[in-house]
Amino acid sequence: MDMGIEGKVAIVTGSARGLGAETARRLALEGARVVVTDINAEGARATAEALRAEGLQAHCVIGDITRAADVDRLVQETLATFGGIHILVNNAGFPRDRYLVKMTEEDWDLVIQVMLKGAFLVTKAVMPTLIAQGWGRVVNISSRAHFGNPTQANYAAAKAGLIGMAKALAQEEGRYGITVNCVAPGFMETEMVQALPTYEQIRDKAIQAQPIKRVGRPQDVADAVVFLASERAGFISGEVLHVTGGRFG
Template identity: 50%
Template sequence: MELNLKGRVALITGSGSGIGRDTAFKLAEEGCMVVVSDINADTAHQTAEDLRSAGHSAMAVVCDVTKEEEVAHLVSRAQQYGGIDILVNNAGIVKDGYLTKMTEQAWDSVVDIILKGAFLCSRAVLPQMMEKRWGRVINISSRSLFGNPGQTNYSAGKAGLVGFTRALAQEQGRYGITVNAVAPGFIMTPGMRNLPHFSKLQEAATAKVPVGFLGEPRDISNAVAFLASDVARYISGTTVFVTGGRYSG
């Protein structure tokens, strides 16, 4: 299937590692010029360098997506490529704990990166998308939107991202802009594989997945690339669950 993304400019937040990094490579392979953004300078620059070494066009911009001035700088830097066509709001963190023991800082930092980050980045790139009358905003939610014990902050943020997606899709459709979300299930990122209890975690998670195996970052990046393309031009305001058939539980 031809996705026809050559020449598009894609900005992926939180793309120094994990799903974001894989998404950067997938969109680059489809012909996009990629703006790698991460709060971690080392991983951001390494990802961009790896992309360039593979023959792709890429730049790295260090950014805290909860800071308006840093997001403005990020979008300004992307103008070197001619403006952003595809925004992937992927930045997020986890700070798990039961609510009765959760600090205000743990709540604020998780919810702000997920929701405020998507708000600031989307607001910053939409005017240029509206002017072009073409754009894609893809928000990385999670199966956790259904609720996980010990993740009230993360689940609230990821569920809120679905409401954000639906509302923004209704606002922007008339400008040729689609807005969708991708909700990953258990994905075996390098960080996940490095957990000391990974084997037990993998066994327990696999038992709950109807297809019988766990996802890889490419399963998410493939969904993102599809939604970014004109093949998916009539899909907007929806959430694509990439979970192997697992929803709650």
Template identity: 45%
Template sequence: MTERTAIVTGAARGIGAAIARRLAADGLAVAVVDLEESACASTVEEIVDAGGKAAAIGADVSDEQAVARAVAAVAERLGAPTVLVNNAGIIRDDLMFKMTVEDWDTVMNVHLRGAFLMSRAAQQYMVQAGFGRIVNLSSTSALGSRGQVNYSAAKAGLQGFTKTLAIELGKFGITANAIAPGFIETEMTRATAQRMGVEWEDFRSAVIARIPVGRSGLPEDVAHTASFLVSEAAGFVSGQVIYVAGGPTT
């Protein structure tokens, strides 16, 4: 691959960190973006220790000015970003009748507003380069998930956002795709078990029993898919939602 710069949001841990490590191993310079720059240190250190190139960037992806500063900083420190992975996300789970407007807005702002702001800021570099890859992290929760009306709506919204980006940006050599993970072992899925009042191992075993491949997903499973979607070889794949869930979804 031609030397390129990638931005991965929410990359301090979990799926984002795994994607950042994988893209660095693929030869990309990686901007590791999270709310606090200090939280990105371990991911950056892992990449650098493995011989890769990375920089930590602190930014609230829901803040327009913070995003503009962050993307400009990436261009200055690592080079023009032509790969963007919108992974930043949070959960504020509750049943709809108990959910606060604040919890609704917070989830929407990080997932949807954040992906919009980051994509808008980065696409100018992609257009100039005549090459771009945008990958948005959706979820099987987009199909509906009890106690996650905000998260489900945001993740479904990202799928429509992705398809529209593919239509608008395709003529500039830019593709846009979404990855919709199923059950992936992360801090977020552990938090879901806690919310439900279920012991982690019991929760994990119950979910695995319904997964055709017979195991839970790991952040690296998502990272492998992202690696392909941002590659030059994936230039004819755009506007797609790829479910990384160990089996078919409905």
């Protein structure tokens, strides 16, 4: 199926590894020219190089999306390298899990800053280009955690915030041919999750709670993002696509 994104330019934040790296790869396989961006310089460069080794079009920009100057440089370098921007995937984020009474102000601020402020800054920076061309796709990577998880007040708040942001922007920007949606993954078998000391317990608990009895894969999320970023999803906006194996609560 032709997804209609060949030649489009996509920025994927937090794409040095995991869901972001796989999303960048899937977009590139569909013919998009992909900008890999992350604060993890070594990982981002390696991901971009791996994509180019597959014969795909990829460029790497190192930066901190919580800093407006870095975001402006990301946008300008993308425009200079590929001549446009059409797709933004706000993927950057990480957990700092603690019960609220043990959660530090830094734990709260870091998670909110990267996921919410970062998404705000990058989306705001690319929006004039999307509006001017009358076409754009923004996909926020939320999480099943937006329903709430113990020890994740900061993470759940940020992921729920990305949904609220998407719904507001879907109403603001639809007149310009721009859609804004969310993908909300459940348990996904990424390098970050596999490195957790309680990985096996978390995995087994998630599978038990899911109607579909297998672990989620980064490819599952990437496929959902590609669909929402495509021409095929042009009449879908303000929605949340759960990729959870059927688990919601």
